[in-house]
Amino acid sequence: MAEPTASAEPAGGRRSLSALLTTALVFPAGLWYLVLLVAPLVIVTVFSFGNRAKNGGYEAAFTFDNYTRLLSQPQRMEPFFTSLWMAVAGTIGCLLVGLPLAYFIATRARRRKGLLILLLVIPFWTSFLIRTYSWLIILGRENLGGFIGAIIGDPDFRILGNPPAVLLGLIYGYLPLMVFPLYVTLERMDRTLVEASKDLGAARWATFRQVTLPIALPGLITGSILVFIPMTGEYVIPAILGYGRTFLMGNALVDAFIQTRNWPFGSAMAVLLIIVMLLVITVYVWFVNRGRHGREVSVI
């Protein structure tokens, strides 16, 4: 527990008062990180190699059973794949909606820039739960859901409880997280580069692809990761808009930890989820960075 604080001491005792002050400043935050971040993750990792106790919970053991059971049963892996494709689709959706928006605010809004950013921060600041459940009203059969059903002539048409509703909720919920970093990079962009490109006769699309997009890339990566991570582990949106039927990793984890109280199995899922997410992010960053010699973009 004293790990970060002990190493904070300088070599000599000459400035011991100053070292004491530094330790005191850093200690509470370090304690919180160790007890409420490191310890839970270590416990989950240890538990993932254990057995389920008879009436639920954890029984000490060292076995790979949880992992083999997870990886060998396709229906256990299904939430992983649902989560991953949903998160990928949601990230692409946020990008398609967010990039033109960020581009507009950064290059066209001029004096209204501050106002438009404030208008993006307000929904972001507003309760996630409230913004999500409101779609129950909007997409319900009495409103938009029934309306679409009437148009396509299918009285049994439903959006709620199905993947499209969950995907819509994901894009809606996390859009600001994509727009902020994109806006910041585009805002700092040197507009004369675009002018130069046009002066040199480059077509609009070529200018966008070869000038604007590479400049926006760091924001694009940060934004993608900022939305991809919470989407992969999302619990509230599928529980509300998917009626719990669109079963994502978050729902599977809650099911294992709370309903069946199989902590070791749930722990194995949690560990696997973190590993898969780190892999996806690493591959994504590598893919985007390839060919950008010496101008690598860091993950966060």
Added chain:
Amino acid sequence: MTASAVPAVATVSRRRGSRPRIDRIGLLVEIWLRTHTSLVYAFLYLPIVIVVVFSFNANRLATIWTGFSLDWYGKALGDDVVTSALRNSFSVALPNAVLATTFGTMAALGLQRVPKRVRLGFDALTYISIIVPEIVIALSTLVLFASTFGIINDATGLRLQLGIPTIVAAHMLFNISIVLLLVRARLSGMDRTLVEASYDLYASPWRTFRQITFPQLLPAIVAGFLLSFTFSFDDYVITSFVSGPGSSTLPIFIFGQVKRGVSPETNAVATMMLVVTLALLAIGQLALSRNARRSGGGQAGGMAGMIAEQR
């Protein structure tokens, strides 16, 4: 610069010969950008507006509009479950915001003075707290509390259980990270010459901190406090797993209601929550933009600018 000021004229193609030609595609792009932006803002605000409007609906069914009424607010405020959830929400959010802001600011100041190794360790942990999904942290924290409380209770005969203190502790983890990042960003952008000038004038370290460093950090500290409060006030995932009997907060109440079908009372409670958090945002925005004007420069765009930059 003129190009960005007059977009439609800027889209003059110079490719063919010297005679400029108004570019139709360029015009279409401008129209599309504008339409897209307006539609996205409508999309972002529709759900919020719907909740507020339907909280004034006279109909018992939340999804059909029949007429204006304030009854649901009266009903919500007369409901013991709602008032106790409201009380719990404040008992969680306020201590959390005070402690997280204090600890986060302290850590940001302390981290300037530690060896690089320790700072990298802190950075790694901050990074992990961002990368690990909230639900994983929530469930593993529950497992931690349940396991250690079990052991402690068996050994000592105490009766530790989940409740408001465990919610506060769990929320603080995230909020310490947020405050730490905000204050550190401010520290690194700070004008060091003022601090040096203060030392040159023989001011004590404490006085330098109080009169030079702290006022410059204040916007970040205020933003961190308000963000922490709002995060905690709005959070459902972590709260629901580390709360105990009698410590339900407003989001837990709303989630339970939603599961049984949205009622106008749900919308009334939700609207009251929106009023609380948006009032905080307004306070932060006003305080910070005034501060920026007074000190000249500072954070452009007030708190909204700070949040957008941080993300």
